[in-house]
Amino acid sequence: DAGVIQSPRHEVTEMGQEVTLRCKPISGHNSLFWYRQTMMRGLELLIYFNNNVPIDDSGMPEDRFSAKMPNASFSTLKIQPSEPRDSAVYFCASTYRGGNGYTFGSGTRLTVV
Amino acid sequence: QKEVEQDPGPLSVPEGAIVSLNCTYSNSAFQYFMWYRQYSRKGPELLMYTYSSGNKEDGRFTAQVDKSSKYISLFIRDSQPSDSATYLCAMSGSNYGQNFVFGPGTRLSVLP
Numbered sequence: 001d002a003g004v005i006q007s008p009r010h011e012v013t014e015m016g017q018e019v020t021l022r023c024k025p026i027s028g029h030n031s032l033f034w035y036r037q038t039m040m041r042g043l044e045l046l047i048y049f050n051n052n053v054p055i056d057d058s059g060m061p062e063d064r065f066s067a068k069m070p071n072a073s074f075s076t077l078k079i080q081p082s083e084p085r086d087s088a089v090y091f092c093a094s095t096y097r098g099g100n101g102y103t104f105g106s107g108t109r110l111t112v113v
Numbered sequence: 114q115k116e117v118e119q120d121p122g123p124l125s126v127p128e129g130a131i132v133s134l135n136c137t138y139s140n141s142a143f144q145y146f147m148w149y150r151q152y153s154r155k156g157p158e159l160l161m162y163t164y165s166s167g168n169k170e171d172g173r174f175t176a177q178v179d180k181s182s183k184y185i186s187l188f189i190r191d192s193q194p195s196d197s198a199t200y201l202c203a204m205s206g207s208n209y210g211q212n213f214v215f216g217p218g219t220r221l222s223v224l225p
Contacts, residue, residue, distance in 0.1 A: 004156075033212070042217040043157075043201065056212060091156055101147045101203075102213065104156035 025094030
């Protein structure tokens with residue numbers, strides 16, 4: 001298995017632009033999580049899905065953030081408009097029923113200038 | 114008080130030392146516990162996964178859970194420079210359909 005695949009690996013964008021981050025979970029996994037990691041705040045859960053349905057989006061910081069999971073093999077996290085304080089590493093993780101923990105992707109390093 | 118606490122470090126030890134990494138938590142409902150290792154500029158990778166109280170050993174790594182004290186530990190024996198990374202604990206009350214809460218991580222440096 002190729003693991004959890006995230007794209008792009010790096011994204012540099014100007015303030016006000018729309019940013020879309022993509023994630024392909026491991027085949028057969030039914031839960032998907034989006035996390036944001038910064039030095040100051042550590043790893044923060046933004047949103048998670050079970051069976052493609054959003055379960056908890058209380059971590060989404062503002063209405064500028066939105067996430068979708070149109071099918072079991074793909075999810076997006078969109079920021080519109082982006083701001084410099086959104087600069088962070090965004091991780092996607094997946095699991096099957098929580099068993100054996102989560103598998104994380106390599107992350108997308110976002111820089112908003 | 115944060116739900117899960119860890120000493121952020123950095124913790125520096127000489128090669129070959131026994132390392133003890135710890136987390137405390139406040140939610141008595143937690144019963145599933147994980148330890149992740151994260152190298153610089155990489156995603157976290159799962160090291161250990163335990164349920165309820167007790168010990169679990171895997172090679173040089175031992176995870177301990179003391180639910181009565183709300184305290185978990187990860188021991189690394191014969192530490193190597195390749196163990197230098199950030200170690201994150203995570204825990205949940207359920208194994209299914211529920212988010213695991215992560216600690217902030219402890220940065221470990223093993224000096225050759």
